[in-house]
Amino acid sequence: MKNILVTGGLGFIGSHTVVELCKNDYHVVIIDNLSNSSIDVLDKLKKITKKEIAFYEDDVCNKEALKKIFKKEKIDAVIHFAGFKAVGESVEKPLKYYRNNLDSTISLLEVMDEYACFNLIFSSSATVYGKPKSLPIKEDFPLSTTNPYGTTKLFIEHILEDLYTSNNKWNITILRYFNPIGADKSGLIGENPKDIPNNLMPYILKVVTKELPVLRIFGDDYDTVDGTGVRDYIHVSDLAYGHVLALKNKKEGLKIYNLGTGHGTSVLELVKTFEKVNNVKVNKEITKRRPGDIDACFASCDKAFKELGFKAKYDVEEMCLDAYNFIKKNTN
Numbered sequence: 001m002k003n004i005l006v007t008g009g010l011g012f013i014g015s016h017t018v019v020e021l022c023k024n025d026y027h028v029v030i031i032d033n034l035s036n037s038s039i040d041v042l043d044k045l046k047k048i049t050k051k052e053i054a055f056y057e058d059d060v061c062n063k064e065a066l067k068k069i070f071k072k073e074k075i076d077a078v079i080h081f082a083g084f085k086a087v088g089e090s091v092e093k094p095l096k097y098y099r100n101n102l103d104s105t106i107s108l109l110e111v112m113d114e115y116a117c118f119n120l121i122f123s124s125s126a127t128v129y130g131k132p133k134s135l136p137i138k139e140d141f142p143l144s145t146t147n148p149y150g151t152t153k154l155f156i157e158h159i160l161e162d163l164y165t166s167n168n169k170w171n172i173t174i175l176r177y178f179n180p181i182g183a184d185k186s187g188l189i190g191e192n193p194k195d196i197p198n199n200l201m202p203y204i205l206k207v208v209t210k211e212l213p214v215l216r217i218f219g220d221d222y223d224t225v226d227g228t229g230v231r232d233y234i235h236v237s238d239l240a241y242g243h244v245l246a247l248k249n250k251k252e253g254l255k256i257y258n259l260g261t262g263h264g265t266s267v268l269e270l271v272k273t274f275e276k277v278n279n280v281k282v283n284k285e286i287t288k289r290r291p292g293d294i295d296a297c298f299a300s301c302d303k304a305f306k307e308l309g310f311k312a313k314y315d316v317e318e319m320c321l322d323a324y325n326f327i328k329k330n331t332n
């Protein structure tokens, strides 16, 4: 497998995965419609990797565009990131989420089938575990969702299972991500949403750069070490490397892996670590719980370690350093 199509390759996780793919001598072809990414990222990727990267500004829902790419680029495998991902927006506009995330995936699968490309890695999320009955979360835990975004991820997982049952030529890896943060060591790429961020780390960064006044910590009465929510933060470059391991995996068929670190960190612990390693203050206040949030969520990483050899290298300190390094280099 040499030629890898990366859908959504200019987004946060997609762009970091492109870096890891290039480092491992894959030839990368990106399709991205720039709906939540910027074309500047492409130049930055070329600068970091010093490799040729083919780019198509197109929508994955557009089958004709996809066919042209498959005809021209001889794609061996696809890593599918493209999709809408804002939890809150998905509650307000469910049809937008179902239409886009499902349509794009079905179009992609149909075109892959037509061009006899049966290797797929799908970007799923720990959100499919809903409120887990115990911790750490294993891949065979029951699945449920609390918002339409999460439901699109779960529906797509079901579609992929049915597809594999229909034709076991398919070689599919579902990766369930925990909470990716941090940024490439170069500081050239990272996560810097245009709108008000939904997620914790981009929000912290906007408070530190004074674009937003204060970090609201959503609840301090959870059943956790200090009452604030606990999550499994993973450095985005570690997560990205997980995709390389998934491509190299000898095991065929339909496989599902958690990608996390196995460690839980509370909101307050993350904020304190950020302040300490970067020597800055984060203006913060405790507010009420955010609807739909759970107390704690962290991964069992045993399966990914056993079958892929996956183990996260970076700790939360490194994640905080790299996130701040990126934002310092990319704001005035």
Ligand code: UFG
Residues within 6 Å of the ligand: 085, 087, 125, 126, 127, 128, 150, 177, 178, 179, 198, 199, 200, 201, 203, 215, 216, 217, 218, 219, 228, 229, 230, 231, 267, 290, 293, 297
């Ligand atoms: N939080 C705050 N203030 C903020 C933002 C977040 O206190 O401004 C807290 C949350 O309450 C939670 C923690 O920080 O306790 C992490 O919240 P994020 O929004 O960063 O991440 P979530 O775990 O809620 O959700 C993320 C992704 C989802 C994905 C899920 C998988 O946003 O897409 O992880 O577990 F599905």
